[in-house]
Amino acid sequence: MNPGNNSIVFHGDLQQLLKKVETGEMIPKLQASHAPMCKFFTSYYVISGIRHVVPLVHGPTGCPLYMSDFVRTRECCEIRGVPLEPTACTALNESNIIYGGEGKLLEAVKEAYAKYHPDLIVILSCCCSGIIGDDVESIAREAEKLVGCRVLALRSEGFGGDFRSGYEDAFKLIMDLMEPPKTKMKGTINILGARWGPTPTEFNWDMDEIERLLGEVGIKINAIIAGGCTVEQIRHAREVELNASWCFDWGQKLGDLMQERFGIPYSKTGQPYGPEATKEWLLGVATPLGMEAEAIKVIERELKEVKPEIEYLRKALSGKTAIIEISEFPGPIRALSLARMAAEFGVHPVVINVHPYTIKERMPSIKFLLESGVNPEIILTKGLFRLGSFRSSKETEDELEEIVKGYDNPIFFGNSGRFPPCPVVNLTLMNPAFQPQYGFRGIKNIAALVRQALENKDLPRSRLFRGMLYGTRTN
Amino acid sequence: MEQEPIKEPAAPLASSSENCTDPYLRCAFNGAALTALGISNSALLAHSPQGCEYLVNNAFASQECDYMETMTLCTKLCVDEIVHGGEDILARTIREVKDLPISALFVLSACGPEIVGDDIVGVCETLQPEVNFRLIPIECAGFRGSQYDGIDIALDTILKKLVKEDVEKIPNSVCLIAPHANANPTWPADLAWVKQVLSRMGVKVIATLTHRTPIAEIKNIASAEASLLLSHDAGQKAADYLSATYGIEQVCKGIPLPIGMTNTKRWLTALGERFNSLITAEEMVAEGERMVMATCRRKWPMARFLYRTPAAIVADATVGIPLVRFVTEEMEMTPELVALYTSQRPVRELLERELQTLGLNPKVVYGTDVYKTRKSLQEVRPQVVFGSTIERHASEGLSVAYVVEVVRMIRQFRMINREYFGYNGILNLLECVQNEWTMGWRSKEKRYGAKW
Numbered sequence: 017m018n019p020g021n022n023s024i025v026f027h028g029d030l031q032q033l034l035k036k037v038e039t040g041e042m043i044p045k046l047q048a049s050h051a052p053m054c055k056f057f058t059s060y061y062v063i064s065g066i067r068h069v070v071p072l073v074h075g076p077t078g079c080p081l082y083m084s085d086f087v088r089t090r091e092c093c094e095i096r097g098v099p100l101e102p103t104a105c106t107a108l109n110e111s112n113i114i115y116g117g118e119g120k121l122l123e124a125v126k127e128a129y130a131k132y133h134p135d136l137i138v139i140l141s142c143c144c145s146g147i148i149g150d151d152v153e154s155i156a157r158e159a160e161k162l163v164g165c166r167v168l169a170l171r172s173e174g175f176g177g178d179f180r181s182g183y184e185d186a187f188k189l190i191m192d193l194m195e196p197p198k199t200k201m202k203g204t205i206n207i208l209g210a211r212w213g214p215t216p217t218e219f220n221w222d223m224d225e226i227e228r229l230l231g232e233v234g235i236k237i238n239a240i241i242a243g244g245c246t247v248e249q250i251r252h253a254r255e256v257e258l259n260a261s262w263c264f265d266w267g268q269k270l271g272d273l274m275q276e277r278f279g280i281p282y283s284k285t286g287q288p289y290g291p292e293a294t295k296e297w298l299l300g301v302a303t304p305l306g307m308e309a310e311a312i313k314v315i316e317r318e319l320k321e322v323k324p325e326i327e328y329l330r331k332a333l334s335g336k337t338a339i340i341e342i343s344e345f346p347g348p349i350r351a352l353s354l355a356r357m358a359a360e361f362g363v364h365p366v367v368i369n370v371h372p373y374t375i376k377e378r379m380p381s382i383k384f385l386l387e388s389g390v391n392p393e394i395i396l397t398k399g400l401f402r403l404g405s406f407r408s409s410k411e412t413e414d415e416l417e418e419i420v421k422g423y424d425n426p427i428f429f430g431n432s433g434r435f436p437p438c439p440v441v442n443l444t445l446m447n448p449a450f451q452p453q454y455g456f457r458g459i460k461n462i463a464a465l466v467r468q469a470l471e472n473k474d475l476p477r478s479r480l481f482r483g484m485l486y487g488t489r490t491n
Numbered sequence: 492m493e494q495e496p497i498k499e500p501a502a503p504l505a506s507s508s509e510n511c512t513d514p515y516l517r518c519a520f521n522g523a524a525l526t527a528l529g530i531s532n533s534a535l536l537a538h539s540p541q542g543c544e545y546l547v548n549n550a551f552a553s554q555e556c557d558y559m560e561t562m563t564l565c566t567k568l569c570v571d572e573i574v575h576g577g578e579d580i581l582a583r584t585i586r587e588v589k590d591l592p593i594s595a596l597f598v599l600s601a602c603g604p605e606i607v608g609d610d611i612v613g614v615c616e617t618l619q620p621e622v623n624f625r626l627i628p629i630e631c632a633g634f635r636g637s638q639y640d641g642i643d644i645a646l647d648t649i650l651k652k653l654v655k656e657d658v659e660k661i662p663n664s665v666c667l668i669a670p671h672a673n674a675n676p677t678w679p680a681d682l683a684w685v686k687q688v689l690s691r692m693g694v695k696v697i698a699t700l701t702h703r704t705p706i707a708e709i710k711n712i713a714s715a716e717a718s719l720l721l722s723h724d725a726g727q728k729a730a731d732y733l734s735a736t737y738g739i740e741q742v743c744k745g746i747p748l749p750i751g752m753t754n755t756k757r758w759l760t761a762l763g764e765r766f767n768s769l770i771t772a773e774e775m776v777a778e779g780e781r782m783v784m785a786t787c788r789r790k791w792p793m794a795r796f797l798y799r800t801p802a803a804i805v806a807d808a809t810v811g812i813p814l815v816r817f818v819t820e821e822m823e824m825t826p827e828l829v830a831l832y833t834s835q836r837p838v839r840e841l842l843e844r845e846l847q848t849l850g851l852n853p854k855v856v857y858g859t860d861v862y863k864t865r866k867s868l869q870e871v872r873p874q875v876v877f878g879s880t881i882e883r884h885a886s887e888g889l890s891v892a893y894v895v896e897v898v899r900m901i902r903q904f905r906m907i908n909r910e911y912f913g914y915n916g917i918l919n920l921l922e923c924v925q926n927e928w929t930m931g932w933r934s935k936e937k938r939y940g941a942k943w
Contacts, residue, residue: 053542054540054542054543076519076633077633078518078520078543079542084861085901093884094901100884105513107514110634124511127509131862132862144633174542175569175570176570
């Protein structure tokens with residue numbers, strides 16, 4: 017590539033980037049740029065994935081409302097077939113801030129139980145209740161004596177940590193519901209790291225592909241934590257033989273903790289993108305269960321099914337450079353998994369603009385990927401560090417276009433919101449037409465997406481969408 | 492047109508002893524952001540942890556801001572700033588953005604920094620000489636109240652900080668207040684209709700509080716003769732302030748907003764009387780009613796056989812109160828449940844008056860939340876619900892035939908803004924009913940498979 021591109025601020029491999037992040041060298045200095053979710057959000061995401069739970073937000077009405085609109089109504093009710101569930105709130109006002117809200121919280125737990133008859137109440141503290149020092153844990157213990165279900169408390173103040181700490185603490189809390197095992201469920205696992213409830217009802221989603229493959233092998237699932245699981249399933253979570261995750265990043269903490277505390281082995285595998293990673297994922301689960309032979313049979317059968325697609329991908333991609341950018345949705349870990357898959361098909365992967373902030377937040381997962389040999393070339397550009405988040409898209413679009421021009425035979429793996437001068441493989445998760453991307457069915461879909469990109473590379477791109485995203489260009 | 496308040500409300504206030512609620516309304520911080528983002532050529536800096544930025548994003552979308560023009564920023568407060576104070580980081584962030592080509596930067600404080608005592612007003616005063624734009628601090632922590640309280644707080648700050656006193660009154664002029672305190676998801680269309688009406692009556696709009704409003708217009712607001720409040724939920728305090736401080740008389744006070752034929756006629760007439768444009772108002776009424784009837788005759792909506800079907804209205808007061816008459820008169824349904832998000836006295840008085848004049852006696856819930864709505868729907872068992880996507884799901888299992896999503900829609904999507912105010916508004920509402928009626932008839936399963 018053209019080394020003279022002056023928009024590049026980092027060019028190295030993942031290991032080198034990690035080192036710079038660890039030493040604080042690559043963390044953006046601008047306070048106002050890049051604001052991901054707060055701890056409260058991700059805590060809520062996880063807790064809302066349990067059936068018949070009342071997430072009781074101990075704070076003013078602003079905190080739960082994004083959750084009730086986005087998670088409860090849009091995601092759960094509209095897409096995932098979940099009935100309308102409460103997003104309860106103590107609606108703290110000025111008086112509560114001055115005099116404390118513990119009494120109100122205790123009454124709120126009783127009211128929540130009387131109104132919703134839940135299997136579980138989880139108190140989620142917000143900035144207000146955290147700062148004024150309301151002792152939510154003591155209130156939870158006290159309240160549990162007064163109602164007919166478990167009451168847990170989670171310190172999820174927005175200022176109290178990054179988005180990672182929110183889901184990690186929520187998963188950790190869920191462990192309190194897990195009872196000592198009475199039996200061992202043979203050939204049964206938990207899937208860890210889910211949130212928001214079950215998978216979308218009308219989509220053939222990644223989690224469904226995992227369930228399908230496990231079912232083919234004969235492996236049963238006790239609970240998908242917390243992807244629509246019940247409190248009862250969580251109670252029995254320690255009776256499984258093994259834990260696995262659908263996304264290493266989200267499942268890792270709970271997997272490690274359950275291994276440490278309960279001695280339940282945790283299958284550490286990356287995301288099942290492409291044949292090798294899928295094989296690894298399935299064997300990583302089946303082998304400890306003594307079901308390796310069954311898994312191999314399934315893998316062979318499935319590989320035979322997708323042989324034409326694998327051959328196509330090898331032929332079509334060999335010798336190319338894949339510029340991989342999934343900087344926002346659906347996340348950097350997917351970008352790194354894609355880089356691994358791309359290399360398997362003979363492409364040289366270059367990951368562009370994985371935000372150092374997200375590297376910092378996902379440090380354990382990044383280290384795991386490095387340990388498992390995923391160490392792609394990384395490029396970060398100046399636009400990534402500009403003020404604001406949306407305007408930087410304009411900068412990074414320009415920079416991406418320049419960088420792509422510097423490579424021979426490039427292909428872009430990202431989403432169709434980018435307009436580089438090369439074929440674009442639209443790997444967004446927002447298009448239900450080509451899901452799942454995981455597993456063997458994912459290979460078929462990715463092959464279809466690559467075919468579309470290559471065969472239609474000369475078709476005109478949308479001036480409308482480009483203008484919408486980046487403004488009208490005069491030059 | 493102003494009417495006497497009713498002394499005894501027919502229904503009790505929402506219980507103040509509730510400790511566990513599932514609210515419809517966002518917090519004061521969100522309402523203040525919604526108001527500040529209505530000022531053009533400005534930016535907004537949330538002095539808050541990063542999660543509150545999402546409340547700003549919601550306001551950004553509601554005010555139809557363009558990210559190519561308006562920047563939102565956040566100080567992303569963490570534990571350190573909560574323990575040691577966040578004034579330094581606020582100052583640093585303001586300095587970071589000092590080269591932005593804007594006329595004002597609104598600095599909004601969230602719960603955390605207000606509890607720990609960050610003095611955003613002091614920081615802004617100190618830094619004002621360093622920046623080329625106006626710094627406007629708004630203390631609007633979420634715990635100060637609902638989004639409507641936030642709108643009132645922000646309007647109060649904006650008016651007190653920006654309005655010039657030494658301006659001459661402009662005859663036949665008006666300022667528009669709180670068009671954004673309206674649960675029509677495309678409320679700018681309601682505002683556009685109002686502006687169109689005023690233009691036809693020869694009334695000059697001095698400023699809109701707020702939607703794409705230049706600061707210069709707000710500075711000159713004292714030159715308005717009258718104010719027109721476009722919400723039943725927020726903005727009354729601003730109208731009162733303008734009246735008390737600058738002698739700006741509020742028009743159309745105490746009458747429902749112009750949704751439906753009678754409400755529109757009444758509202759236009761009141762406006763025409765005040766601005767000596769009664770003949771124009773009467774022309775607009777005659778033309779509008781003729782257009783609505785002719786359109787219906789040509790389009791032939793089938794959803795007109797809902798005569799005296801029991802209905803529920805679950806909405807904000809701005810849309811909900813005028814809907815009562817529209818549902819009763821135009822659609823010939825019988826409102827048996829009216830659940831409003833708010834419970835202020837003027838809201839109760841206005842609704843009670845409407846119910847009294849219409850001879851209706853529905854169950855009324857003020858300050859409803861999702862739980863109360865669901866329970867009320869279970870109790871009343873209406874056949875048609877005018878509400879939001881939440882009511883669609885809250886009605887599951889209750890044999891509700893149609894849920895007409897008119898507010899806070901999540902499932903439906905409009906690229907073109909549609910007003911509920913005025914005569915096109917009637918057609919837009921009819922279209923919502925018609926589409927829901929059609930969907931209600933759509934076969935959900937096939938009795939046999941086709942051969943081809």
